[in-house]
Amino acid sequence: MKNILSRFRYPISILFILLVNNSLHAQTVPSHEDALLFYLSGEQGTQADYAQGNPTPNFQYNVSTIETGATGKAIHCDHKQLFSYWAPGNIYASQGTLSFFWRLTEDFTPTEFPIFRVSYADHTSWDMTWLRIDYNGKGFDAFVTDNHLARIRLSHQVDKLPRPDEWTHFALTWDENTGVKFYVNGEKVGQRDTSVVLNTGLDQFGPHSRIISPYQVQSLYNQQLGGDIDELRIYGQALDEGQIAQLVANDPQVIPYIVRDVKDSIQLDEWKRFYGFDKHVPPYLCNEMTTVRKVGITETYDLKRWYWKCNDGIRETTWPGVFNRSSIFGRNDYFQLPDWDCYSLSGWEVRFNLPEETWNYLEITGGAQGKIAVSESKDGQNANEIACRSNQTEKSFHLIEQSITGKTIVFKNEVQEAPISEFDVYHVGKGVSPKGIASLSYTLTDFQHFNHPQLMEMEEYVHNRFQPEERRMLLAVPYNNRLGTKVDVDTSHSINRNSMPIVHVVIPQDMKDIDVSGVKNGRSMLYSWVNMYGGLDGIRIELPALDVQPQTADGLFPMNIQIKDPIWKLRNMFDFSFSVKPDEPRVLWLDIRDRILPNDQPLYITLVGSGADFSSEMLKGMKIELIFKPFEEAKKKHVEDRLTQIRDNHAMICEEVPRSRRYNKFNQIDADMNDLLRVDPSNELGRRYWYQYNPEQAVSFYKQPKTPEGVPLWAFLQLEVLRTYNDLVEWYIDNRQIDNGEFGGGISDDTDLGNLFPGLVHNGCIPQKATRSLRKLLEAAYEQGLLTEGMSTIQTDGLHTYEEGTNTICQVNLLDIGNPKQVERMMEAAKSVRDKLLGINEAGHTHFRSDYFSATKMADKGIWAWSSRREFYHLGPALLLGELYGNQGAREYVLRFADSMLAHGKQDKEGNVLLPQEINYLTDEARSYGIEYVIPILWYSWLWTGESKYYTPIANSGWGDVSALGTKEILIDAYTKFLQDYDLNEYIFKEGSIWTDRIYYRPDLIQQSRLGGVALNRSQRFVSDNPLFWKFSNDTIAQKVAIHVYDKTATSFKVDFFNTEKQEVKVDMVGFELLGGTWTLKQIMNGKKKTSKITFGRGQKVSLNLPPFSSYQIEMELKGKGANFNSKTDIGIGKEDIRFTDNEVMITLHNLSGCDAPACVVAIVDKEGNILSQNTSKPISAPNDLLPKTTNVKLVIPNVQSLSGCRIVIDPQNEIDEIYKSNNEVLL
Secondary structure (H helix, E strand, C coil): CCCCCCEECCCCCHHHHHHCCCCCCEECCCCCCECEEEEECCCCCCCCCEECCCCCCCEEEEEEEECCCCCCCEEEEEEEEEEEEECCCCCCCCEEEEEEEEECCCCCCCCCEEEEEEEECCCCCCCCEEEEEEECCCEEEEEEECCCCCEEEEEEECCCCCCCCCCEEEEEEEECCCEEEEEECCEEEEEEECCCCCCCCEEEEEECCCEECCCCEECCCCCCCCEEEEEEEEECCCCCHHHHHHHHCCCCCCCECCCCCCCCHHHHHHHHHHHCCCCCCCCECCCCEEEEEEECCCEEEECCEECCHHHCCCCCCCECCCCCCCCCCCCCCCCCCCCCCCCCCCCCEEEEECCCCEEEEEEEECCCCEEEEEECCCCCCCCEEEEEECCCCCEEEEEEEEEEECCEEEEEECCCCCCECEEEEEEEEECCCCCCCEEEEEEEEECCCCCCHHHHHHHHHHHHHCCHHHCCEEEEEECCCCCCCCCCCCHHHCCCCCCCCEEEEEECCCCCCCCHHHCCCCCCCCCCCCCCCEEEEEEEEEECCCCCCCCCCCCCEEEEEEEEECCEEEEEEEEEEEEECCCCCEEEEEECCCECCCCCCCEEEEEEECCCCCCHHHHCCCEEEEEEEEHHHHHHHHHHHHHHHHHHHHHHHCCCCCCCCCCHHHHHHHHHHHHHHHHCCCCHHHHHHHHHHCHHHCCCCCCCCCCCCCCCHHHHHHHHHHHHHHHHHHHHHHHCCCCCCCCCCCHHHHHHHHHHHHHHHHCCCCHHHHHHHHHHHHHHHHHCCCEECCEECCCEEHHHHHHHHHHHHHHHHHHCCCCHHHHHHHHHHHHHHHHHHEEECCCCCEEECCCEECCCCECCCHHHHECCHHHHHHHHHHHHHHHHHCCHHHHHHHHHHHHHHHCCCEECCCCCEEEEEEEECCCCCEEEEECHHHHHHHHHHHHHHCCHHHHHHHCCCCCCCCHHHCCHHHHHHHHHHHHHHHHHHHHHHCCCCCCHHHCCCCCHHHHHHHHCCCCCCCCCCCCCCCCEEEEECCCCHHHHEEEEEECCCCCEEEEEEEECCCCCEEEEEEECCCCCEEEEEEEEECCEEEEEEEEECECCEEEEEECCCEEEEEEEEEEEECCCHHHCECEECCHHHEEECCCEEEEEEEECCCCCECCCEEEEECCCCCEEEEEECCCECCCCCCCCCEEEEEEECCCCCCCCCCEEEECCCCCCCECCCCCCEEEC
16 A cells, blocks of 8 residues: 555644644545554555554664565564554544554463553553553453453453464454454454443554553563564454455455444433433533632542542543552453552542632542542541442532532542542632633634644644544634734634534634734734733633533533643643533633643633534634733642642652653653743742753752751761651651551552661661561561562562562561561572572573563563573572571572572673673573672672682672771762752652652662661662661660761771760660671770770670760771581571460470571560479471471460560570570560
């Protein structure tokens, strides 16, 4: 087929890109007889042969043209391809057909992968997928998504999979009135007859890919597979089986477009359902003039998290967040995404904290059903029901009998995941419009763009977003043209078309750009709000008497009016439904949220009727008046709304951080930020967000507090840094964590937040609170089924399987040392890695089998046989078992893996050893050489064996080196910069409600300077290298004592203290990642030195008394190594191990070490230390097979009045040399 695209070009602005979804061309409308929207044959390369929207790919990488197509040329997509086209104009959501030939070019495996996808224009789910066709492991799946988030899914299992060189034809048809059909090679393999709402905004489409969306297009992680595609066709209606057969035979005929007609009862019912007119009647305008004031909602909460998606004016975004383990029909499949950005309990209740404004009317869009209540308190307690919302409702209207001022609205959902798309609050009543400081009056006439750039953009926007029957447009022209210019409208070029009862009204920002060659007297009209020193207060509309038929039993005609945001047409500023009576004129004063209108964009309004006889002809001559208020008055709400929109948008897109105009989510937030700073250029919060996307412009707002007299500057600044660390973690515990342990970002992202906790506790801050919080988070991961045998339940890539809870197992074990329950969870995780994820390949090497796996499913063939650096994280439990407990089984397989990595080593030009971060398990091929992620593995291997082969590759890596922070001057500079950066981000980290894995607080600086190493961070530091940590008598003292560890080697280190308290402070220095043995401790104060010998090592403490308000220094040096962990046992008990009967107590003892545990005495000891009852246990073998090893001991309950205050104690006489003693007793 020849390229029949007919189009012309003209200069465009950046905002034009925003408005028309990057459709960078104007094009004559194709014949109304042709249903074809998009055609890509490959004969013209990747340029579409025909497109009603944009014919040029938005993304194109690793894509080429091949000669061996299904017919002629085709498009080949290599692995890790990027390939997508813009959806507007090229595909409709309400109805359509997608057809193409496809082949894999390699053998199928049992692993599922996507073949084609279409994305929403905006959404709440991470991948924003509206349509997808997949290989499902045994055949093929296809679905489209309705507006209630259900996926209308069709599955097909094949007897024989296609050969690598064999083309397969897919066709998917959808129609919101009839349902979905799926064809493979012309055979209908699936059909679901249904009537649903599909109408929605779409952004991009393309083959394969992990994600195609308005904020990310990529083929990474576990979805990198490509393939060939040919004869891609998209039609604007559902084709029948005969037409599908023509496509399979590659003999397509011209397919007539079937005009939708609202006079058809089926079409009318669907139209009414979309606008809510099917089950509900919006309020009747009983007064000649009605005022409608929108109440702005900026504070919406889902449990303890700010969540504004159902107040943003965008129907595609919803509350609650979209679960990826969903119970909604068709959503839960083989691609269970780990990112879900909400609580597992989200969706039951949402709270709207209203400003002190009166309101009496609600409009709710979405599938949620439940009760609407009002509470006096912001937490929504003791709410009284005022309305309810029924099942199977798309849009509902709730007029409240008595007006209410402020308060909190609580929506209580009956079905947890049923969404709310929009929740709007208004006050409706009798009134008059204000006079204002100025007004602009218009009348409506037929639309023509007059070569006016923004009018041309609006015409194309309507063309691309709406189907042909929905494109009737009217132009607002000055009501009383003081120049007397007559506007002659030539309607021959108009895209207006009869059928659906919707009218698009465009009010130009000015008339100066009108091409006067089309005006009779050659004079433009000077009528404009450009540079007006005022803000739009509202819009007065004189609705004429409508010659329409009533649509309700009581003689009413429901209508809807939407006022679009001038800078983002997909967002409504105002969405209000009402009813009128035929032949009854009405005046509406629409009191919008105040806006300072932009100079370069028109206002855009849609009016919708509920019956077939509503038409644009009825609105010709209708008067519209824009009324303005003083700039400073309007500025407040303008700024408030833009800041809220920026806050909401950044919270969504911070996960992928788009910074290209090829992504419309970036265009959206960029427009919001620009518009905010246009009106309020010095807005500090707005600037903080702006610097997120323009860091090169960043200017610090940080105002350093005055250093207290007598406190060294380094000490003061360090404690300020420590304060931010403590404050951030406590803020999340206090303000975001709910009772079950979740923080509201989805547990898998919440676990990333947990990486901050161990380092804070090691610094001496909130040890009980942080440990308790982290334990609760880990319990949530188990209770919600994220972990199976210590490994991810869902199949995903190595990073995200780790973040399903394996990382938190390690986090908890860095704080809850010796707790049998937590240590045995590490054993379970380490065993799963050894038995499932690792294997010995044909080369005899121990390597990871895959980068796409779960506890029960391993993709280890084809491209999935390649592992990545992400799998290194999974050795964390084994590394901690080997290091903290001397577990020989864990050490053995870590060393075996390290040796296999070294077998692939090579040197760079400087002689540094590099190791591969990606290895093909099947072929033993290696690639992507580096060293960072393997450092912890080699470090521990060296510590355990002392063999130089492990240390040599990392000798120059800087692991464990804190010399870069060796001077106080360096510390002062580093702390100052850190505080400046944190100040820019603090609001965003907290109130910004971003994804919990995007809280990029970098704790390395404070950990290295106070601990002599990094306890934990997100990234390469997934185990610890700090030689010590600190314990204080209470949670606040740590923030009063500055500590600097420096001159650290394997056998020595120095520490400077400054105690800012007015009294002596006791601090315990506890050994961690350092060699145990005999050390000399030199204490220095005021030039006086005191030297002593101490036994110091992991878990052993030295108590130091820091004098008030003064400096103090110690120097530590190892003089003789002590006993190795390999020779020590560790017997432990926990609260879960104590069970009472009538006269006995049963205690389970655990051996947590790599050595056999001898028999030991177990006793009940009272407050005074007296043994009340005792028994001797049996020996316990070492759990070196990574299976728990326990024994039970019975004790007779002593005849005492109460056991309160008594303890169960192992080895009360302290006769056994153990790794830890802290786990030897439990308080009863």
